[in-house]
Amino acid sequence: MQAWLFPPTDSGLIAFCVLTGLGTLASIAAGRSFAASWSPMWLVLPSMIALAAGVHFLHYALFQEDLASAYYYGVTLLILLIFACLGYRSKRAAQMGSQYRWMFHNEGMFWRDRA
Numbered sequence: 001m002q003a004w005l006f007p008p009t010d011s012g013l014i015a016f017c018v019l020t021g022l023g024t025l026a027s028i029a030a031g032r033s034f035a036a037s038w039s040p041m042w043l044v045l046p047s048m049i050a051l052a053a054g055v056h057f058l059h060y061a062l063f064q065e066d067l068a069s070a071y072y073y074g075v076t077l078l079i080l081l082i083f084a085c086l087g088y089r090s091k092r093a094a095q096m097g098s099q100y101r102w103m104f105h106n107e108g109m110f111w112r113d114r115a
């Protein structure tokens with residue numbers, strides 16, 4: 001492989017931002033899909049554990065970073081969980097505003113009672 005395509009570990013911050021950024025897009029989509037199927041929010045956790053493991057493996061496979069680092073896995077998991085919950089809440093607020101229009105209206109990530 002070309003050296004410029006897969007740089008060594010000295011570009012760790014760039015690799016972390018790129019791969020975790022792609023993982024956050026996947027976590028937002030996963031959170032929205034769980035909300036679209038009216039699944040409970042706790043089901044987001046097992047899928048984000050698996051997605052964080054995949055992203056962490058890509059860090060290892062593409063950029064020769066430490067696979068056994070529980071710290072970076074935990075940081076990646078926390079970031080993915082936050083974005084998955086944001087995607088879940090945004091979709092659920094839109095659902096509550098459209099499905100139960102006579103009771104609720106959505107305001108960003110939340111919904112309010114119509115009074």
